[in-house]
Amino acid sequence: MTRIGIIGLGIMGGPMASNLLRAGFDVIGFDVVPSALERLAAQGGTNAVSAAQAAAESDVVITMLPNHPQVEAVALGEGGVLDSAKPGSLYIDMSSIRPETARKLAAVGAERGVRVLDAPVSGGEKGAIDGVLSIMVGGAAQDFAAAAPIFDVLGKTVVHVGPAGAGQTVKAANQLVVGGTYALVAEAVVLLEASGIDANVGLDVLAGGLAGSRILELKRKSMVERQFAPGFRIDLHHKDMGIILDASRDAGVALPVGNLVAALIASARAQGYGQLDHSALLKVAENLSGK
Ligand code: NAD
Secondary structure (H helix, E strand, O other): OOEEEEEOOOOOHHHHHHHHHHOOOEEEEEOOOHHHHHHHHHOOOEEOOOHHHHHHOOOEEEEOOOOHHHHHHHHOOOOOHHHHOOOOOEEEEOOOOOHHHHHHHHHHHHHHOOEEEEOOEEOHHHHHHHOOEEEEEEOOHHHHHHHHHHHHHHEEEEEEEEOOOHHHHHHHHHHHHHHHHHHHHHHHHHHHHHOOOOHHHHHHHHHHOOOOOHHHHHHHHHHHOOOOOOOOEHHHHHHHHHHHHHHHHHHOOOOHHHHHHHHHHHHHHHOOOOOOEHHHHHHHHHHHOOO
16 A cells, blocks of 8 residues: 655645545654644554654655745755655655745755655645645656546646646746735625625625636635635735745746735735735725725
């Protein structure tokens, strides 16, 4: 049986580990938060005492960590994943990080005989729980094929988008669209409510027309009811906007709307909403209008 190591058992990594266990994989996990390890053990997974142990004792290692400093510390450090993984094994980073770091992981992996994929995801906590994530994969075609049985458990739309780092670039484009959509849905709610229209009713109609989106489908009710428990934290989207703006500079393109969305998300964070779901951009839109 393929043994999978998962490092980072948070909002996304936790349910991903559960789905792999349910699908019959043997899972060994590591997280710095003890309660995350307890949840894994309660479902039949094995707890590792370190990322190195999770990597050394598996055929495929997955990281699902907040950002590139955590990924670099876990993967590149002494006794890290690439130092400890078996030669010929597969390392899949599924965190959302900058493409540059993904390319570095692949280069170091190649030196050590470890095959590396970048495979960030979209679909949120619900997509992770339901095993229907969109997974955008960068790396070699044969490594993508080797990882297919794992991706099939975690996701519904799984696409090999190019060489190392390409998955992260596609994820940056995804976050650009998601951030912009939330910002505009927030403005729509403010406009509807200030005009005396029930925003739930208004957004219901929008959801069925050309303005319809997964965000309207899944989030309109909680947004209108001001339920901002994460989900996906503003702090993480702020991180993603940094990745997007860096990528735009590297590619030599202008993203005027993207820059505006980045400023709105930075403002949300500055106003103390960093730990709330990114749908809390509604609070920024309200504050701008004195509502
Ligand atoms: P999270 O903070 O809930 O989970 C991250 C986990 O990593 C935590 O349990 C934390 O304790 C653990 N961790 C941190 N440093 C560690 C270390 N050195 N060693 C071991 N464990 C460590 O975050 P999340 O929401 O699960 O997001 C993870 C990644 O997935 C991020 O890059 C995020 O941008 C991306 N993502 C999140 C969502 C979402 O809706 N939450 C959706 C798509 C992509």
